[in-house]
Amino acid sequence: MLPARYVVTGRTVETADSVTLRLEPLERPIPRFQPGQFTMLYARGVGEIAVSISGDPSVVDSALTQTVRAVGAVSRALHDAKPGTVVGVRGPYGVGWQPSLAWERDVLVVAGGVGLAPLRPVVLTVLAQRWRYRRLIVVAGARTPREFLYSDELKWWSSRDDLALELTVDHAADGWTGQVGFVTQPLARLPLDPAATTAFVCGPEPMMRFSAETLLRRGVPADRIRISLERNMKCGIGQCGHCQLGPLLVCRDGPVVDYARAAELLSVREL
Amino acid sequence: MSMFDQLSAFALLSGMSPTHIAVLSSAAKEVSFAAGDRLFHEGAPAKGCWLVQRGCVAVDAAVPGRGSVVVQTVGPGEVVGWSWLITPARWHFGAIAVAPTVAIELDTDQLKAFAEHDSSFGYPIAVALLTMVLDRLQTTRARLLDLYRNPADTPMSPL
Ligand SMILES: Cc1cc2nc3c(=O)[nH]c(=O)nc-3n(C[C@H](O)[C@H](O)[C@H](O)COP(=O)(O)OP(=O)(O)OC[C@H]3O[C@@H](n4cnc5c(N)ncnc54)[C@H](O)[C@@H]3O)c2cc1C
Numbered sequence: 093m094l095p096a097r098y099v100v101t102g103r104t105v106e107t108a109d110s111v112t113l114r115l116e117p118l119e120r121p122i123p124r125f126q127p128g129q130f131t132m133l134y135a136r137g138v139g140e141i142a143v144s145i146s147g148d149p150s151v152v153d154s155a156l157t158q159t160v161r162a163v164g165a166v167s168r169a170l171h172d173a174k175p176g177t178v179v180g181v182r183g184p185y186g187v188g189w190q191p192s193l194a195w196e197r198d199v200l201v202v203a204g205g206v207g208l209a210p211l212r213p214v215v216l217t218v219l220a221q222r223w224r225y226r227r228l229i230v231v232a233g234a235r236t237p238r239e240f241l242y243s244d245e246l247k248w249w250s251s252r253d254d255l256a257l258e259l260t261v262d263h264a265a266d267g268w269t270g271q272v273g274f275v276t277q278p279l280a281r282l283p284l285d286p287a288a289t290t291a292f293v294c295g296p297e298p299m300m301r302f303s304a305e306t307l308l309r310r311g312v313p314a315d316r317i318r319i320s321l322e323r324n325m326k327c328g329i330g331q332c333g334h335c336q337l338g339p340l341l342v343c344r345d346g347p348v349v350d351y352a353r354a355a356e357l358l359s360v361r362e363l
Numbered sequence: 364m365s366m367f368d369q370l371s372a373f374a375l376l377s378g379m380s381p382t383h384i385a386v387l388s389s390a391a392k393e394v395s396f397a398a399g400d401r402l403f404h405e406g407a408p409a410k411g412c413w414l415v416q417r418g419c420v421a422v423d424a425a426v427p428g429r430g431s432v433v434v435q436t437v438g439p440g441e442v443v444g445w446s447w448l449i450t451p452a453r454w455h456f457g458a459i460a461v462a463p464t465v466a467i468e469l470d471t472d473q474l475k476a477f478a479e480h481d482s483s484f485g486y487p488i489a490v491a492l493l494t495m496v497l498d499r500l501q502t503t504r505a506r507l508l509d510l511y512r513n514p515a516d517t518p519m520s521p522l
């Protein structure tokens with residue numbers, strides 16, 4: 093499938109290594125996305141990678157919002173793309189978070205590092221349709237206070253009384269008066285109604301495992317804990333087998349799966 | 364709420380019988396700290412254990428050239444202070460309230476005396492403390508992995 097051409101029309105620096113890009117279609121736009129879906133973003137002459145869509149699903153326009161962390165050649169090229177740069181976009185692909193699974197339930201969002209990017213659309217969906225959900229709790233961890241994505245939005249979230257925000261860092265810095273510790277700490281002590289909670293967890297794999305195990309201990313059912321898997325992708329549409337994890341093709345059957353399914357797969361070491 | 368009810372509400376003490384919670388209540392009092400109040404200093408003799416109900420306590424250490432460095436924070440439902448249990452009973456780290464904090468303070472001299480006198484009380488206390496220490500160890504190990512680091516950077520931790 094050929095990528096659609098999009099142009100970078102906005103670039104917000106989030107942290108020392110991450111930016112949020114606004115992309116607008118030059119011709120036909122890709123179809124509307126669901127929270128948790130990703131696109132294959134192509135940096136001309138460098139390569140193509142999977143990147144989650146981090147925009148607001150309730151905004152009806154053809155622009156895409158994607159947050160990119162520079163870790164290697166392709167992500168660096170996309171990270172450095174200035175307004176006016178043309179990129180290729182395929183998608184949206186994959187099974188997303190499906191926030192509707194949490195209607196009339198408590199929503200617990202747990203993000204580690206850049207894992208907040210694919211979860212932002214979940215939080216914005218719940219806020220846009222607040223009456224459909226019960227409590228909304230967001231727990232986010234970062235290495236240092238300066239490494240939180242969307243810092244202005246986090247300030248807005250923390251000022252709301254229909255959202256409980258818990259931020260925690262691995263290493264405190266001057267002026268930080270918030271929590272210092274791993275995300276499992278707030279998860280272990282937050283007042284929860286476990287049987288009525290649906291959790292959406294995203295971050296590095298061990299962080300998702302530790303968080304899911306903490307939630308299981310609290311009594312949240314495994315099929316109510318949704319996590320987003322990350323595997324290197326090539327085709328993005330279930331044809332090349334590149335992203336295989338046990339019986340799953342992550343691009344087609346995921347990236348979001350429930351922990352009842354994922355627990356066993358995550359314990360399989362990659363060769 | 365009575366002290367008995369407050370202690371019973373603490374998840375960490377859920378394995379203790381009502382009789383033992385009653386014993387614990389006799390060694391417990393409610394205390395509060397303003398932001399900036401220090402609970403204890405690093406290196407001082409260790410006495411006391413605080414079950415945090417509201418607020419936030421930072422566990423810290425003085426590091427030359429960096430001042431006081433916060434290693435971890437402890438929030439509602441968590442416990443600060445266990446060095447009193449093991450000799451030599453000295454605080455390895457300091458603890459300071461970083462927000463207005465309400466806690467239940469346990470008189471650890473009394474607790475030790477009860478536990479030494481009656482191991483059927485001492486055992487669940489030791490298990491509760493071990494549970495807390497294990498949780499703290501697991502979260503510290505998770506942080507040592509430095510999971511959020513950029514794979515392109517040199518690791519901050521030696522792991
Ligand atoms: C479904 C899905 C959604 C994603 N969403 C986003 C997103 O929203 N934003 C974003 O920036 N990235 C996202 N990624 C990750 C992104 O696809 C990879 O970072 C990218 O493939 C790296 O390609 P590269 O050529 O830049 O670096 P490479 O040269 O491929 O990798 C550089 C270094 O980074 C390491 N590395 C690569 N990917 C990861 C990873 N995911 N975790 C830890 N280490 C890694 C490699 O081992 C290597 O050491 C997503 C991945 C998937 C599968």
Ligand code: FES
Pocket residue numbers: 324325326327328329330331332333334335336341342343344
């Ligand atoms: S990336 Fe080709 S099958 Fe998933």
